[in-house]
Amino acid sequence: MRGVGLGLCTAMVLVVRASDAQMPLPVAKPPDGATLFRQQCAVCHTLSLSEPMRQGPPLVKIVGRPAGRVESFKYSEALAKADFSWDEVKLDAWLTNPQAVIPGVVMAYRQGKPETRTAIIAYLKELN
Template sequence: MISRFAALAAAMLIASPALAQTGDAAKGKAVFARCMACHAVDPGVNRLGPSLGGIVGRPSGAAPGFAYSAAMKKASIRWDAKSLDAFLTKPSASVPGNKMMFAGLPNPADRANLIAYLASAGRK
C-alpha cells in the first residue's frame, strides 16, 4: 500500500513539468543550506524569513508570527510543487513586491530536490 506522503509527493511531481524528475530530499537538504541564513524548517521558527516547516499545502503569507509583505499576503498561492517551483525559479517574478532578496535557483534539479526536502521537513 502506498503511503499518504508518497502519494502526495508523486502528485506534486506530476503537477509540474519542471519537476518531471523525482526530487531527492537528501540532496534537497544540501540545497537548503543556501536558505538557512533566513529560513528554518522547524514549525514556528521564523528568522529573517518565515518558517518553511509544513509549507507544502500552506497558503502564502500564512506562517504564524511572521510579518509578510503586502504582496505575499495578497498573492493567494497555495504552496505545492508547481507554485514552489515557479517561486524558487525567480521569487521577484513569481510574487512581485515580496521582501525575499534571493535571485532564485536556476537549476531545475536543485528546485526539485529542495521541494522534496521541504515536503518532508518540519512535519510533526
C-alpha cells in the same frame, strides 16, 4: 652497451604504463535536498515553529500551506495578499524567480538550476 640500451627501453615502458594506469575519479554525487536547504535556505528560514524567526518565515509544512500565512511572521504586503497554497509547481516558480510569482516581494534568492530546485522542494515535501 647492449644491456644499458635494454634497461632504458624497459624504464620507458614502465613510465608509459604507469601513466596509463591512473585511477578514475569517482563520480560526484549531487547534494541532497537537506544539504542544499542548509547551504542555501537555512540562513533565512527555519524548519521549526519553535525556533526564533529569521529573515524569512519558517518552512515547516510549507507544501499545501496557504502563502503568506504563518502566524507572527510579518510578510511583505504583496505576499500577505497572496491567494494560493504552496505546491511543487508554485515552489518551483518561486525559487526560480519570486518577483515573477508575486511582484513586490522582498525575497532576493533565485535558483537557476532545476535539479537544485527539485531537490530542495522534494526535501520540503518530505518534511510535511
